[in-house]
Amino acid sequence: MAILEVKDIRKSFDNTEVLKGIDFTLEEGQVLTIIGSSGSGKTTLLRCLNSLEFADKGQIIVDGNVIFDGENTKRLSESELRNNRLHFGLVFQSFNLFPQYSVLENITLAPKLLNKGTKEEIEKEALELLESVGLSEKKDNYPCELSGGQQQRVAIARALAMKPRILCFDEPTSALDPELTGEVLKVIRSLADKRMTMIIVTHEMTFAHDVSDKLIFMDNGVIAEEGGPDILENPSSDRLKAFLTSF
């Protein structure tokens, strides 16, 4: 059974249809990369998965459970919504670390508030996560004292601390200098090696080629082409060909 099934997701803002029927499935342990030009709906799709936006139509099914159904007009209660969100983690383009908390506190805040274990367990796990993103020595620093790449690595550790089934990345390196991009991609690659299920929106084509099991090219609210990493070498649609020549 697929870990994630997305069926006919449609979403409009005012009169602009941003997603015009998106369908795909994702198997556990796979990495899905979504590419496409700005405004093609990639970010909106991630936001729908994370319940930051709500699609007008379609279904989102995680582990066989329908967590979103556009036909069901009953508004979800806050606790249902929070449970739905916990299936997914999201790493933002602009990191969004909490500035008033130290690196370690950023990671432990949500697990502590949601009683995910004892204080000692949570802190031990957070330290392990920090170690895995290579930032153990920064645990007591504040976000403003870190570089962009370091902040993004903390943000990844923070998302992992809630043990999401699927971790989403919204252009995780777009706000970074080229020399800081590599350190973040390395962390994402190491997660792929550990078979973390991930959905990555990115403009880093080489990275997308290397890390993905599956690629989706979005254009103007639809999936214009999908397949394995080889679609980047041999695109079949004209739109993808044109998109790739711009790199």
Place this chain on the structure above:
Amino acid sequence: MDTFFEQFPIVFQALNVGFLQTLKLFAVTLLGALPLGLIISFGSMSKFKPLSAVVRVFVWIIRGTPLMLQLLIIYFFPGLVFNNPIWGGGEDGRFIASAVAFILNYACYFSEIYRGGIQGVPIGQQEAGQVLGLSKSQIFFKITLLQMIKRIVPPMSNEIITLVKDTSLARIIALQEVIWAGQAFMKGSQGISGAIWPLFFTGVYYLIFSGILSLLFSYVEKKLSYFKA
């Protein structure tokens, strides 16, 4: 009693009593207006349009008219219009009426400062909390609030120092605050009349108190400078 040295102890004693009333009004206003302002700011930001409209009109009226006028209306209106002087005629009644006027007035000013502070916190902070599964109140109290406080300390300190001096407006309904006490010696009180220096001397109380507050606020600002928001 002619000499300054004879007058001083009497005046000092009277001004202390007056300033105590000033301080009381200041403290009660803060105690009421700080939380009420937050509630009003939530009202004005409500997605329920009728509520936000009503709240915004209320804020407009309160901020758009003089506090002195509000004091007079709140104090005299119940007695003159409904023949029901709910505040009573004594000093306690005048104090309660003053406190009500000051709390309403300052809550409206504070609400706008809060609104600016809350809306100034990037939406990404709230979203980061949401995707981690936190509830709305956890997001507000654990993520947004401190960032908001950091943003509002400078405008709040301005407003609160203004409040110290605004308390003197309550003199218009004869609340016996420090300026009322100082003025009394011009008209003859405890055998002293025609003395202007007690009025000048009230300024010293304001200067010292607002000086202390300024120090306090710069301390808070410094305490919160460990992070950038």
